[in-house]
Amino acid sequence: MSKDREKGLRYMKGRPRKRVQSYSSPSSVLYYATSPPLSVTKTTPLSRLLETMVARGFRRVFVATASGLLEGIVTPMEIVKHLLWKSRESPGTPVMDIMSTPVARLMRKDVVSIGPSESMSESIILMKKNSVNSLAVVDKSNRLKAVLTVRDVLERFNYSLESGFVKDYMSKSPVCISIDRSLREGVETMVSSGHRRLPCLEKSKPVGLFSSRSIVRFLGGREFFKHAGETLGELMSLSVVDFTVRDPPVLDPQVRMTEAWEMVKRSSYGSALVVKSGSLEGFLTEMDFLKAVRIGP
Amino acid sequence: MGLRFLVDSMHGYVAKWLRIMGYDTLYLNSVNDEDIVQLALGDRVLVTSDEELAKIAEKRGVEVFLTKGLTEEEVLRLLVERFKLFFQEDSLRCTVCNGELEPLPPEEAEKNPEAPKNVDLLWRCKSCGKLYWRGSHWRNISRQILKLTGSEPSHA
Structure with a gap:
């Protein structure tokens, strides 16, 4: 690989929501997935998580260790549930108090994931079977590589939509x-x-x-x-x-x-x-x- | 606040009849056990046929009605007996979405194309907009309620 190319890749690394297209086959999941995905660690407080979600417009945020191993996922639904449970347990709690809740208390651990070289049709089957709207793309050692959302899939398959109403x-x-x-x-x-x-x-x-x-x-x-x-x-x-x-x-x-x-x-x-x-x-x-x-x- | 229920996805029939009788009833749709317990905690009676879930919930302090081996009819009858349920004339609920019903003013009923003619009283669900009236099906409903509670709803 030439020096310039290397520089280019390094440059790409820091930019969010850019597709890594250089080394994956067009029929594989990684080609269409968004990489790098947004992730936080278990100790991130809720206030910080909200900031990330709102400012960057991400709906789902993965929870990973410092070395990139996938641990869980947080979506708005988890935050909303936490709010409801807390308000039941102790309605007198000041709202600001829950803002310091660590992500570990909110996250869901059952993340549906897929290998980077799987085919796109496999991803559709997985999404339908588990009725989820995103898949974590992980390698063999469960390291988080990318995120594939239903939107990515539909963008790929928008010409294969049935002609129904x-x-x-x-x-x-x-x-x-x-x-x-x-x-x-x-x-x-x-x-x-x-x-x-x-x-x-x-x-x-x-x-x-x-x-x-x-x-x-x-x-x-x-x-x-x-x-x-x-x-x-x-x-x-x-x-x-x-x-x-x-x-x-x-x-x-x-x-x-x-x-x-x-x-x-x-x-x-x-x-x-x-x-x-x-x-x-x-x-x-x-x-x-x-x-x-x-x-x- | 009156009695409130949380009914698992195996008991759609029970949920429907609890709503007809006017009780605030959440009907679960693919929700995990932890969330079910949290939803019930404090103020809802959990109606389920899942023994394991019932055990977990009871440990956490949820009032549970276990329905294992009972038919839907029996469940309903036993629920009425145990919680002294009755038909609540003043709190009607939508059987589809659990929303509260409000009487529909006659002038709006006239404009609404879905409303049946020659019916005096109409209700509308505040949440989903579904219309309710006492048509020929009302005879069966009041018969069922008489069977369950021993007293017929008034025909006002």
């Missing part, structure tokens, strides 16, 4: 939440249903999206400091409306999946409300797009 793939009666509910009720619904995004309704009209990510944005954002002096109990009794994003993509049920993907891809949400003449017909997420991907001949 949104109405055939959407979930028809999605779990929703009314805008006047409390944050506690919203989070309870989220955790028990296993959905991290809930369409939000006001007088039975869809108005937005209530998601674990919007809660994390709130916790890591400026708005949070207005509530910094409160207790957890007080925080959890805020209304869902404060955590609802008002502009998620909206689709008609008669739109083709390929067009729908173009729309969803451009937005930062990865899901869309399916609305027909003002009322909610269904909900479409990245996982539904994955169902529409045709693998093989």
Whole structure:
């Protein structure tokens, strides 16, 4: 390898969200995965984690040892759960107290992972089987190499989307939440249903999206400091409306999946409300797009 | 606050009837054991057929109703007996999403294309917008509630 090339690679190393394309075959997972993935250590406090998530726009953060061995994953859902459990145990705790919680107390250890030279169709099968929207790409010694998200897969396979319509793939009666509910009720619904995004309704009209990510944005954002002096109990009794994003993509049920993907891809949400003449017909997420991907001949 | 329930994914029928009777009931969908215990902790009765989960939950102080070897009908009957459940006229819930129901004003009912004609009373779920009314199915519901609780809901 020439000197210049080496220099170039070293230069690449420090830059986030750039694909390492130099030495992987185009059909392997590593070619499409994002590397290096964002990772923190077990001792990182929640405040720092939130900062990283919000400032850099990452939804999932891996937990790894200093030498790069994969230990777990933290997503907004884990943070939201921790908030709910803590507010149950001791509602009088000041909100600021939980900000020092180490990542080790939040993380989930069951990370679904894949080898770097596996094929992309294998990654789809794994995602569907475990119903996860990302895979950790690890080498034989469990060292974290990259992250492959459902978005990466769909970008690769967007020409293989079935020609079906949104109405055939959407979930028809999605779990929703009314805008006047409390944050506690919203989070309870989220955790028990296993959905991290809930369409939000006001007088039975869809108005937005209530998601674990919007809660994390709130916790890591400026708005949070207005509530910094409160207790957890007080925080959890805020209304869902404060955590609802008002502009998620909206689709008609008669739109083709390929067009729908173009729309969803451009937005930062990865899901869309399916609305027909003002009322909610269904909900479409990245996982539904994955169902529409045709693998093989 | 009244009794609240947490029903595992094996008992959709039980969850539905608890909601019809007006009890705040969370129905679990692929949630791991730790989260189930945490969700129940403090203020919910856990209804499950999973013995191991029941053991863990009881140790942590959750009130558990173990349903192993019982049919859905029996579970419901035993729950009513043990917790003295009754039909709560003033707190109606959506059987799909557990949202509270609110009466729909007649002028809105007229505008709504999904609403059936010649029905006086309509309710709407605050969370998912599903409409409810007392049609011919109401006869079966009130019969079931009579069977379970020994008293029929009023027909107002």
